[in-house]
Amino acid sequence: MPTKTFVGVFDSDRAILAAARAAREKGLLIRDAYTPFPVHGMDEALSLPPSWLSRACFALGASGLAFALGFQYWVSLFDWPMNIGGKPFDASPALIPIAFEITVLVAGVGTVATLLVFRGLLPGKPADLAALGATDDKFLLVIDGQTEEAQRAFYREHGAVRVEAVGGGAR
C-alpha cells in the first residue's frame, strides 16, 4: 500500500477526461475526480452506476400523496364531519390541491435531504483537497492502488500540469 496518495492536477476538462479514460483502459482504479463543474463522460470513466435518487424521489412523493389524501379524508369523513356550504363530507375534488402540494413538498425536500446525507454534505464538514482549486479552474484526478512512481508517471504522461501529494489520502 502506498504511504502517500498523489493528485493529478489538470487545467481543462478535456485533459482530465482523457486521463481518466486512459486510466480506465489501463485498468487503474480511479478513486475520484474533482472538477469545477460536472465533466461529462466522467461517469463512464469512473464506471459509476446511474443515480438511484430518482427512485427515492418517487417513493417520497408517493408517501407524501398518500399521507395528504389520507389525512384530509380522515378529518372530513371521520374525525370532524361538518356541513360546509351544503357540500358532501367527502368533497374529493376539493382535496386535490393540497394533496398535490404536499406531494411536491415531501418529494422535493426529501430528495435533497437524501442527497446531502448520503453524500455527507453537512455544515462544517471540511472539504477534500480544497486548496487545489477544484472549485475554481483546476481539475483533479485521484487514482488508487499504484506505487508513487507509477502514479507520478501516469499523471505526467497524460498532461497533468502538476502532481501534488496529499497525506493520508482523500476520502
Add this chain to the structure above:
Amino acid sequence: MNEEEAKTQAVEDAKDGIKRRDFLQLMTGAFAALAAGGCRFQKPAEKIVPALVAPEEGLPGQAAWYATTCGACPAACGALAKVRDGRPIKLEGNPEHPVSRGGLCARGQGSLLDLYDSQRYAGPRVAGAPVDWDTADLEVIRALERARASGKAVRLLSPTWASPSARAELARLRARFPSLRHVVYDEPSLQASISAHRLTHGRAALPSYHLEKAKAIVSFDADFLGTWGSPVQFTKDWAARRKPDVEPGLMSWHAQFEARMSPTGANADLRVPVKPSERYGTIVELGRLVAQKTGWSGAVPPSGPTSVSRSVLLQTAAALVAERRRAVVLCGAADVASHAAANWLNHMLGAYESIADLERPAAFASGEEGGFDALLAELDRGEVAVLIVRGCNPAQDHPRAADFRKAAGKAGLVVSLAGRPDETAKLARIVCPEHHYLESWSDHDAHGGVISLSQPALSPLRGTRGALETFARWDGRRATDYESIRSYFRSSVLPRQKKTRSFETFWEDAVRLGALTLGGGAGKAAFIPSSLPALKAPPVSAFGYEFIAYQSVALGDGRQANNPWLQELPDPITKTTWGNFASFSPSDAKSLGLVEGRVVKLEAEGVSVELPAHVQPGQASGTVAAALGYGRSGIGVMAGNLPVVKMLPIDFQPASGADVMPLSRAAAVTVGLLSRVERLTKTQTYDHLVDPLLGERRDHARETVLADYLLNPRAGNPAEAKAHSLWKEHEYAGPKWGMAIDLNACTGCSACVLSCNLENNVPVVGKSEIAKSRDMHWLRLDRYYSGPPNALEGSPDVSFQPMLCQHCGNAPCETVCPVLATVHSTEGLNMQVYNRCVGTRYCANNCPYKVRRFNWFDYAHADLSANLALNPDVTVRSRGVMEKCSFCVQRIYTAKADAKVEGRVMRDGDVKPACAQSCPSEAIVFGDLNDPKSKAAKLAKSERSYRVLSELGVQPSVHYLTKVRNKRV
C-alpha cells in the same frame, strides 16, 4: 355587574379619552352603587307584576317581561320591557295592548337607551348646583305661595299629557294655587284637526281612526305609517288590508297626495306630488267630484288652486265613492281649512259612521290654538310668577323658541322637570328632574276608551322623582306616583268596569296587562255644513320655495337627538344617517344646479339655516323639505362621532344638519347655494332596481298589480328553476328554520332594524364610518325606486326589502372560510363562530347578498353607561371578526329550553326573532320550514313566494312574498 366590571369600565373610560369629569359623572350614576358592591339594579319597592306567566322573579340570568307603556311619543303604545338581572335590556310591543297590539316603532325601542343616558340629572338642582329635594321643593313652594298672594300667574307648560291621574293631580294643585293654568302645545301639532272638528262637528276632538275597516284611504300629507298620530296602530290596521292572498276582496286602495316623499307615500298605490299651497284646492276639488257622485246637496267650500290632473281626481273620487262607509280621507296639514274640507269629504263618504270615531276620540293630541303665543305675551308682560316646564323643551322645540328664550327671563321663577339637560333646563333656576318612563308609574288615556298603565321596570337609577309626586309635594302632600295613580284608579276607574269588585284583583290585572278597555264615550257629533262656505284657502306665498319641516322616522321631533341608535338608523326613504338635509325635487335641483351634498342656505323672515342638499325623486317641485330634531347642540356627545381606539387620530366628523324648528312656521323660504359641500352619510348609495349601464331591471324586489294577481297568483313571480345538484343534499331531520317576508306589508318603518340592533348588541359606528360604508346593521332595509332612474318629474314606485342573512342551504360563505369559522347547523342555520374567526373577509366577499359585517375597529360605546343595555345572551364581538344575522339563535335556544321545562314540543310561533316581534305590520314570519303546518312554511309555499338570487343555487332560507300594488290603471 360587580366591582371588577366597574373598574374595567374605568380603564376603558380612560382609553376612550373620556374626560375625568364625565367619568366622575358616570360614577355618580349607576356605577357609584356598583363600586359600593352588590347589584344596584333591583325591582321597585312597590309590588310590580310581570306579564303573562311569571317566572321565578329575580332569578339571576332569568328574563322577566313587564307590561308598560312606551313614553317616547304621545301615542303611548303598549310595550313589554325585558328585565334581566334587574335591568331592562329590550323593549318590545305588547301584543295584549288593545291599541298597538304588539309591534313597537324604532323610536319607542330606542328610548331604552335614554334610560341609561349618563347625562341624566342625578338629582334636583337650584341655579345649577345640586341640592336635596326639600331645598328645591321649599323654594318652589315659596314662589308658588308668593304668586298666590300676589295673584300673579302660575303656568305649567307641557306637551299633550294624556294621563288621567296627572290631570287629577293638577286639579288638586290648582285648587291650592288658583292662578295655575296648564298650557299645552305640540310641535309639530295635530291641533288643526281638532280645531277643524270644532268647526265642522262642534266637537274639539281628534277622531280615532280604525283603518282596518278602510278599503279606500286617501291621505293628504298625513304620514300615518311614519310619524303622524299613532303610527304603530295605523300601520297594523293598514297592513291588515294589504294581504291579497287572505281573501280576494280584502285589499285596500291607498292614495297619497303629498309634497315630500314620506314612508306612507312610498307605500301608496297612487302617489301624487302636491305642493302644500295646492293641498286645500285639491281636497276641495276632490270633494266637489265626490259631492256630484254622492248627490251632496249641502253647502260647498270655496275652491282653491290645484294643478292635479282632473283624471287623477276623478279616479280617486270614483274609488272613494265606490267604497262608501269603507273609505276615509286623512289630512296631515297644519291649516284648519284643509282639515275642514277633509272632514266634509269624510262626512260625504260616511267615514264618521265607521272609520273615524268621534265618540271615543283619540287624546294623543290636545290643547288650544295660540296657547303658547298667549303664554309668551304673558311672560313678556312679566305677569308670570312661576313657569313650570314639563316634558317639553320650549327653548328649542317650538318655532318661537327664540322668543321664549328671551321671555323666560322675565318670569319670576322657571322650574324644569327635565330628566336630562336641555335648552330649557339650562334657562331654569330650579330643575326637579323626573324619572325616565321605565322608572316610573304612569297611566295614559291617549286612545279613546282605553286606559293603559305603565309600571316601572326598575327602581330609579338616579335621584330623580316622579312628576306626580313632585306636584303632590308642592301641594304639601307626601304621595308617590304609585299612590296617586292607585287612588285615582280606586276612585275613578274601578267603578267604570264590571269585571271585578275587589280593587286589588282589578289593579293586579290592570298592571299585568298594561291596559284595559272601558266603555262609555260621548254621543254622536253631527256635521255642520254651514261651516264650509266660511273656509278660506290658505295664502299662497309669492316667493321662493314652499317649505316643509317634517318629523323623521328616526328622530321624530328630536327629543331623542342624543340617542346614537336613532342617529344611526337610516332614514327609510333617503337612507341617510347622522344628520338632516334639505331635499329638493329632481327638476328643481336641475334648475338650481344642485348636486347631493351641496350646502344650501334656507332663509325666511330673517331666520336662516344651512343644510346639505338631497335630491328626492317624487318630491313636488317648488318645495324644499327638511327634518326636525337634528342639529341640536350641547345636548350630548352623540351628536358627534364615536371614539375608536387608534394610534393615529381618526377623521372626526360631527353630525351634520341644522335645527329647522325656527323655520318650521315659514310657508316659503329662499334658497341660496353655498360653495361648501357636506357629503350625506348614506347606507345605500345606489337607489334603483335598474342598473345604470345596461338599463336592465333586476328582479330582487318582485312586484305585480292586483288585477294581474287576481287573474294569476304567480303574476310578476316566475317560478324558480329546478335546481340540479351534483351531490346529495344534506338532510334536516329536526326543524329547518326559515323566514317569510311579505314585501306588501313591509312599510320600511325600520322598527326591525333597531330591534335587531338592541337584541344583538350591534355596535354604533358613527358618522365617519358610515361615510365609508361600514354600517354594521345585521338587518338592513333596502329601498329601491323603479321606473326610469333619471326621471325629473312624477313619482317613482318605491319598494322596500328587508335584507338579512339568508341562511343559505348551500352557503357560499361557509365553503371559503379557511378556519371553519362559519358552518351550517343541523337546523339549517348559517352559524358564525366569533371565537374562531380570523377575519379574512373572504366570506363577506363571497356573499351574494352582502349581509356580512366586519368589525373594522373596536367599536367602543361613547357613553359607557350604554353598556348597561347590552344583551347578556349575545357575545359582544371583538375587533377583526365577521358578524351577521343569526336568526336570533339565542331566542331559538331559549324557546327550546322553555319547551323542555314545560315538557312539550316546540310550537309554531314559539320563536320570534327580534325583527319579527317588533314588526307592526307582521310582515316578517319566522318558523320551521320542515313543519308543513307552520305559518312560515305555508307562506313559503304560496304563489307570491320567491327567494332572492335563488338562481345561484345557494338555497336561501328566507322567502319573500311578491309586492302587489293595487293600481287602478
Add this chain to the structure above:
Amino acid sequence: MSTSHVSPLREPLVDGVKDLGQITRDVCGPLDAAPTAAWYAAFAAALCALSYGAVMVIHQVWTGIGTWGLNKTVGWSWDITNFVFWVGIGHAGTLISAILFLFRQKWRTSINRSAEAMTIFAVMCAGIFPLIHMGRPWLAYWVMPYPNPMGPLWVNFRSPLLWDVFAISTYFIISATFWFVGLIPDLATMRDRLPEGWRKKVFGLASLGWSGSHRTWQHYEMVYLLLAGLATPLVFSVHTIVSFDFATSVIPGWHATIFPPYFVCGAIFSGFAMVLTLMIIARKVMNFEGYITLRHIDAICKVILLTSMIVGLAYSTELITAYYSSNHYERFAFINRIKGPFAGFYWMMVFCNVLVPQALWFERIRRDVRVLFLISILINVGMWLERFVIITISLHRDYLPSSWTDYSPTYVEIGTYIGSFGLFFTCFLLFCRVLPMIAISEVKGVLSYARGDQDKESRHAH
C-alpha cells in the same frame, strides 16, 4: 447540466473568450470590492421604503383593518391585489430556472441565479399580505391543521384560501431549496478563494464541505433535474390555486373557468417583465454586461411578447364569454369594468399589457435597453392594475344594487405596498452584495462545452 450541442453559429452565451479562472474572478470580484455609489443609493432608498411600510403595518395591526379603505362591500382590494401581483412576479424565477432547464435553454445560466432570488423575495413580499389582511393576524397560525386540545378542530380543506396557504408555503420552500442546491458549488468556490476570516468560515459552513467530487456531482445533477421537474408543475399549480380564490366564488367577474391558465400566463408575463427590470439594473450596477448579454434580454423579450398576447386573448375571451352568457350579472360586471366608475384602470391595464408589448416585435427595440426598461415598468404597472380590476371592480358592484359602494385606498394601504417594494429591493440588493449573482459552475460548464465542441465532433467520429 447534461451535454448539449450549441452551434458555433449562435452568438456566444458569454461575451469575450474567458478562461474558467476569469469567470470566477469576474463573478466573485465585485463581492470583495466595496459597494458602488449606485448600490448605496439604491439600498438607502429601499431601506427607507421598507421602514415606512413597517410603520404602516404596525399601525394597521395595532389599530384595525379599518385603517384601510375597505368597506362592507369591498372586503379585499390592495391587500390581495398586491398578494397576487407579487406571487405572479415570483413565477418567472422558477420558470427560468426549472422550465428553461428542462428545455435545455443554456442561455438561462447567467440569469437563473438572480431570477430565483427574485422568486424567493417576491414570494416573501406576497406572503405578507394574506397575513396582515386578516382581522386578527396574531391568530394566523389557526390556518394550519395542527393537533389541538379543543376536541376535533381542523381547518377547512374546501377553502381556496387554505389551498393558498399550502401552495404558497410549498412554493417558497421548494424555491428556496432549489436556489440553495444551485448555490452549493459556488459557495464552495467563494470559500476556497477567500482569505482566512469570518467570511471564509461562514461560506465554509454554508458550502457543506463541497469539494467538487464527481461522485457527488453525479447525484447532484440528478437531484437538480428532479427539483426542476417538480418545480415546473408547482409553478403552474401555485397560480392556478391563487386563481381559484376567485374562480370558485360566486361573484360575477370572479366566477370564471378561464382563470387558471389566464392567471398563470399573466404571472409569467409580469414575472419576466420584472426579470427584465432587474437584469437591466443588475448588469449596469454590477457591470455584468458580458454575462447578461443582449441575447439574454432579447430572449426574455420574446417570452414577454408571447405571454402578452396570451393575456390579451384572455381579456377578450372574458368579454365574449360574458356577452355570450346572456347572464345579466356577468354582462354587467364586465360593462362595469369598461364603462363603470373605475373604467380608467381597465383601459390603462389594456394599454400596458396588450398594446405596449407589441413594440417588442421589432428587434431594434428588443435590444434598446432604455426603452425596454420603460416597457418593463409599464408592464408591471399594467399587471398590478389587472389584479386590481379583477378584485376591486368585481366586488364594488355585485348582485344587489343596494350594497354597491365605491372604494379608495388610504395612506396606510399605499404605504404598505411601497413597503413591500422596500423589502423586495432591500433583499435583492443585499443578495447582489453577498452571494455570487451568476451561477459560476454552470457558466463554466456552458463556456467549456462551447469551446469543446470541435473535439467532441472528432470524438464522436471514431
